[in-house]
Amino acid sequence: QVQLVQSGAEVKLPGSSVKVSCTASGGGPFSGHTIAWVRQAPGQGLEWMGRIVPVVGVTDYAQKFQDRVTITADSSTRTAYMEVSGLRSEETAVYYCAKVGPAYTLSDWGQGTTVIVSS
Amino acid sequence: QSVLTQPPSVSATPGQKVTISCSGNSSNIGNNYVSWYQHLPGAVPKLLIYENDKRPSGIPDRFSASKSGTSATLAITGLQTGDEADLYCGTWDSSLRVVLFGGGTKLTVL
Numbered sequence: 001q002v003q004l005v006q007s008g009a010e011v012k013l014p015g016s017s018v019k020v021s022c023t024a025s026g027g028g029p030f031s032g033h034t035i036a037w038v039r040q041a042p043g044q045g046l047e048w049m050g051r052i053v054p055v056v057g058v059t060d061y062a063q064k065f066q067d068r069v070t071i072t073a074d075s076s077t078r079t080a081y082m083e084v085s086g087l088r089s090e091e092t093a094v095y096y097c098a099k100v101g102p103a104y105t106l107s108d109w110g111q112g113t114t115v116i117v118s119s
Numbered sequence: 120q121s122v123l124t125q126p127p128s129v130s131a132t133p134g135q136k137v138t139i140s141c142s143g144n145s146s147n148i149g150n151n152y153v154s155w156y157q158h159l160p161g162a163v164p165k166l167l168i169y170e171n172d173k174r175p176s177g178i179p180d181r182f183s184a185s186k187s188g189t190s191a192t193l194a195i196t197g198l199q200t201g202d203e204a205d206l207y208c209g210t211w212d213s214s215l216r217v218v219l220f221g222g223g224t225k226l227t228v229l
Binding site: 062 | 121151152158165170205216217221223
């Protein structure tokens with residue numbers, strides 16, 4: 001089992017950027033994990049944003065997030081990052097990181113990071 | 120609107136059984152494993168079921184699931200008030216190349 005600890009809540013202005021971190025402990029070499037980011041807007045369901053495979057540095061994104069979301073990872077610190085640029089008010093949400101296991105099972109989740117976009 | 124369709128809500132009394140459906144197509148449920156997640160109020164989503172019908176350690180056998188064709192079903196027996204949560208199905212979509220989640224089903228234990 002992997003423990004994932006995310007950075008704290010953020011309040012951002014529309015048009016700005018936010019970078020959320022997700023640090024892993026336990027569960028073997030970080031580079032062997034696949035880390036995904038999932039968003040939940042208020043009153044809405046879960047939404048897959050994208051994932052990274054640190055061992056090969058490969059990322060892929062859901063189409064709606066391709067232009068403004070960047071997912072990176074630093075294996076030396078066992079940390080994955082998710083950055084959203086050009087924030088919009090409707091992107092106020094809780095952002096979760098999660099470990100992707102076999103069959104795309106999200107077995108371990110971070111505690112979530114609340115991002116509020118407001119002027 | 121989600122590609123995976125779940126009922127918005129279900130309700131039952133303590134001790135009863137509920138089932139929650141999740142309907143997709145051949146690009147997702149039809150050819151990939153289904154997971155189920157429990158999202159309790161104020162908590163983090165928790166894996167309930169993986170690979171269609173397997174329970175992670177620590178998940179009681181009151182929770183079970185199945186898959187047939189392009190649909191999946193979660194069943195919860197012996198309902199408890201602590202089971203009140205939003206429940207989501209999830210699966211890989213081979214065409215969209217994303218994990219899809221259903222819209223979520225709010226379980227109320229009256």
